[in-house]
Amino acid sequence: MRSFQTQDSFSLSSVKPLDGLLPYRDHCLEATRRALQGRKRVRTACPVCGERLAPAGNVGELPYVRCPQDGSLFLAELPDREAWSRLLAEVRQFRNSSASFHAQITQSRADHVYGPKLEWIQDTLRLQELAHPTLLEVGSSSDDFSRLLRESGLFLQIQSIGESEIGQGTEQAQVAVLLESLDRTDDPAGLLKRVSDRLAPGGLLFVTALLSSGFDFSVLGTRNLYLYPPDRANCFSRDGLSKLLEQSGFILQEVSTPGVLDLQVVRAHAQRDAALPLSVFEKTLVSSDLETQRAFQEFLQQRGLSSFARLVAKKGDGTA
Amino acid sequence: MNCLIFGYGYMGRIRYQVLRAHPEVKKIWISDPSLDPASRAELGETVLPIDTPVPWEQVDAVFVCTPNNVTADLCVEGLRQCGRVFCEKPPGRNWEDFSRIAEAAAEVPDHTLVFGFNHRLHPSVQAAKALMGQGGLGEILFIKGTYGKSGGLSYQKSWRNNPEVSGGGILLDQGIHMLDLLCLFLGGLSVADAVLADSFWECGVEDNAFVLLRSETGIPAFLHSSATLWKHTFRLEIGCRNGYLVASGLLSKTGSYGREQLVIGKRQFEDEAMALGNPREEIIHFDRDDSWEKEVGEFIAAAKEGRPAQHGTLDEARRVMQIIRDVYALKDHSIRRA
Numbered sequence: 300m301r302s303f304q305t306q307d308s309f310s311l312s313s314v315k316p317l318d319g320l321l322p323y324r325d326h327c328l329e330a331t332r333r334a335l336q337g338r339k340r341v342r343t344a345c346p347v348c349g350e351r352l353a354p355a356g357n358v359g360e361l362p363y364v365r366c367p368q369d370g371s372l373f374l375a376e377l378p379d380r381e382a383w384s385r386l387l388a389e390v391r392q393f394r395n396s397s398a399s400f401h402a403q404i405t406q407s408r409a410d411h412v413y414g415p416k417l418e419w420i421q422d423t424l425r426l427q428e429l430a431h432p433t434l435l436e437v438g439s440s441s442d443d444f445s446r447l448l449r450e451s452g453l454f455l456q457i458q459s460i461g462e463s464e465i466g467q468g469t470e471q472a473q474v475a476v477l478l479e480s481l482d483r484t485d486d487p488a489g490l491l492k493r494v495s496d497r498l499a500p501g502g503l504l505f506v507t508a509l510l511s512s513g514f515d516f517s518v519l520g521t522r523n524l525y526l527y528p529p530d531r532a533n534c535f536s537r538d539g540l541s542k543l544l545e546q547s548g549f550i551l552q553e554v555s556t557p558g559v560l561d562l563q564v565v566r567a568h569a570q571r572d573a574a575l576p577l578s579v580f581e582k583t584l585v586s587s588d589l590e591t592q593r594a595f596q597e598f599l600q601q602r603g604l605s606s607f608a609r610l611v612a613k614k615g616d617g618t619a
Numbered sequence: 620m621n622c623l624i625f626g627y628g629y630m631g632r633i634r635y636q637v638l639r640a641h642p643e644v645k646k647i648w649i650s651d652p653s654l655d656p657a658s659r660a661e662l663g664e665t666v667l668p669i670d671t672p673v674p675w676e677q678v679d680a681v682f683v684c685t686p687n688n689v690t691a692d693l694c695v696e697g698l699r700q701c702g703r704v705f706c707e708k709p710p711g712r713n714w715e716d717f718s719r720i721a722e723a724a725a726e727v728p729d730h731t732l733v734f735g736f737n738h739r740l741h742p743s744v745q746a747a748k749a750l751m752g753q754g755g756l757g758e759i760l761f762i763k764g765t766y767g768k769s770g771g772l773s774y775q776k777s778w779r780n781n782p783e784v785s786g787g788g789i790l791l792d793q794g795i796h797m798l799d800l801l802c803l804f805l806g807g808l809s810v811a812d813a814v815l816a817d818s819f820w821e822c823g824v825e826d827n828a829f830v831l832l833r834s835e836t837g838i839p840a841f842l843h844s845s846a847t848l849w850k851h852t853f854r855l856e857i858g859c860r861n862g863y864l865v866a867s868g869l870l871s872k873t874g875s876y877g878r879e880q881l882v883i884g885k886r887q888f889e890d891e892a893m894a895l896g897n898p899r900e901e902i903i904h905f906d907r908d909d910s911w912e913k914e915v916g917e918f919i920a921a922a923k924e925g926r927p928a929q930h931g932t933l934d935e936a937r938r939v940m941q942i943i944r945d946v947y948a949l950k951d952h953s954i955r956r957a
Contacts, residue, residue: 301742304902422883422901426749557901601904 303555303609304600307415308593311563313407317524317571319400324527327390328359331528334378334386335361342373346487347535347543356521361528363521365511371539372511372521374532383485384463386529387438395442405443413444416478416609417451420505423553423611424453424474427503431455432473435497437490438462438480448476465493472497476505481540483529491547498614504549506610512536513606514561514599518581519568537603540610549612557600558607562592620644620919623678625693626685627651627658627666630707630735634682637915643923648678675700680731680922683707686778687785691716694732695723702730703922705915709795710734710936712786714944717936724933731922733914733931736799736939740910740930743866743881744800746903747857750864750883751804757860762804762840764797764855767848768875770820774846780822788824790815791943794844798830798939800855801842805834807938810945819847830946851875862886862898870908879905 311317345352345366352364355372362375377383393399401408424432434454438461439445445459458472462484475494484490494504509525510516511534516523526534535543541554566585569575577585584595599605620643624631627649638644650667659666667673681697683690683706691711697704698720711717724732738744750756767789778784779792802808811833815825826846833839845852853876855866862885868877880902887898914931921928 300906301746302904302906304904306900422750425755426746428749 300551301553301555302603303419303553303557304597305415305557305559307411307557307559309407309411309559311560311567313404314411314560315525316400316404317564317567319403320524323394323399323401324359324524326393327527327530328361330386330389330393331361331374332359334382334529335376337382338379340377340379340485342375342377345369345371345539346373346533347371347539347546358521358526358528363526366536366539369539369542370511370536372516372526372534374528377485377532380463380485383529384461387462387483390529401441408441409443409447413441413447416444416507417447417453419609420474420476421451421453423503423505427552429473429503432503433471434458435460435465435472435475435494437465437475437477437494438484439476439478441478444478462490465490465497468497470497471499472502473499474503474505478505478507479509479530481506481535481543482508482531482533485532487533487535487543488547491543491549495548495614500614500616502614503552504544504610504612504614506540506544506608506612508540508608508610509534510537510540510556510606510608512538512604513556513558513608514604515564516606518565518577519575522568522575523564524568525564537608540608544610544612548615550615551610551612553611554603554608555600555610556603556605556608558605559596559600560607561599561605562596564606620679620923621646621648621677622680622682623648623650623673623697624682624684625650625689625697626683627654627662628684631682631684633911634684634705634915637911638682640912641915641919643919646677648674673700679703680705680919687712687716687791688778688783691719694720698723698727698730698732702727703918704731705733705735705918707735708799708936709786709791709943710940712784712791713947714940716786717940721933721937729925731918731925731928732933733918733921733928734933734936735914736796736931736935737910737914738796738800738869739803740913741866741869741879741908742905742910743868743879743903744803744855746881746905747855747864747866748803751857751859755859756862756864756883756885759804759838760858760860761838762801762855762857764801764841765843765845765848765852766793766797766854767843767845767852768793769849769851770826770846774820775822780820780824780846782822782824785824787943787947788815788817788822788828789826789846790828790830790844790946793846794828794830794842795939795943797842797844797855798942799935801832801840802935802938802942804857805838805840807835808832808840808942809835810942810949811839813946813949815946828946830942832942851877853877860886870905879908881905 355363355365364375433456436459680703811831813830816827820826828844830842857864865882868879870879
């Protein structure tokens, strides 16, 4: 197995500025509250290990629960499946509209978020000696990234499909991409099963996710303003996400945490809220010089401790 | 498949472990007259008693893991007796030893002969190979390889540094792996110049070799092979038209060469995002080396299917032995003494 470290360097404000995020986050929380007014499902067991979930705190009055075994976080209550699908579609539409902060930093996100992701996919295809495969893009969160994929010329054919529609088709692809889809699905194991069914034997799965085991989530917990439903209804730990993929019959090829924003996220929270409870060590770290911060972020990347994860897995022969 | 391992030293032990785990291998014998009594007792009937003839009629494949001075004899015998030989590097002490092996192979139709150049199967090297070329980092502009170790207290006593037994110094012993990698990326190479030195160990063989090479299309390559790198080093730098790769560290039992990794840099001039001369890099870290298993697996598969192996071939061995022959034959190659 391999892991990647990157020397990418960009500011939080250029890709997901905290100030810009807050109205979008409020919109997401409000939409989730509305969706929860109907029938609810309560999550009591960890979708990875089955352990009984423990309360983790509220996010915008919505309770989150934590797996005591690996620290993964989950939105405690979910609306019924149809309401969840509608919620995801509504939020996606808002995200891609001019009302969202994403619209104001389109180019910057293309340079620092989508470009590196495309390069990662391209390099991995070369490493796996897979030329012009067919692609299944599942639950894309961004029109911009979907366009980049189409324009890249990397794929013979691309099928873009929502998380809830994936069970409807039968055509198999050689590659599937789940960019942060596992963070917002109401049924992570079920989604992986459906993706696996649509992947050819030996097919590759690309996954990105935010991790509860990463530095900023570990420091901030449910105070982390980047944790909100429905986008982060699930926030797996690195171990939890790895196990989830393995239990779904995938063989891990890469588990990396090449995040560059952990320290910046904590610093942005500290600047916004002077009363944020941070240890002396954490305060020293977030106020340290640029060189120290870079070295620390590099360490997080090298040791799998950043909160941005990307994984590559291969469908095994015995995939369920 | 029944396998016979000649020599149960460092490499023989590795091959034994890999063969034991291979599903096609039914029986393993070990032949090593210098094996200590404790190991002999531990291995039991696996070890052929001293002076007992080799049961050739039962042997399907031979692994030659001996000091260099008997490598050629055992390879020739193995080829003639069973036609399937896996030979550790180097393929003999010198060009003459290698030529004897090659001649014996030519006389045995449908033989399987593989030489142990496992470094080309290391994950960083395989990843580097996959990332270059068209659509990737583009054509190679140059390669520099450094491979070295610190020798150690037993260095002077080792057969590896006794010219009568080994036939050469660090270039033949360890540098040969890096030469194989240079050939893997560039094809056939000719020697432009070389400097050899016996700077520290004074064994009568080179403890440092600096070799300048040129590919058939003129691409330059450089090797520093050393037994005086006090920090164990494996580093392969590949400059390409669209970027560069640096493979360093080696997944090994001791981990003394550092974490195996591959740096991928993509060329960026001043009109792009980063400052000139400081492009964005990605580093792949690897945590599993299956080169031993792949190497032996391919040998056994080739032997079973009666086909030539895909790596560690006679032609690949010939290329590196030609380079070593030519380096040692350089008119001014006389080793500078300490």
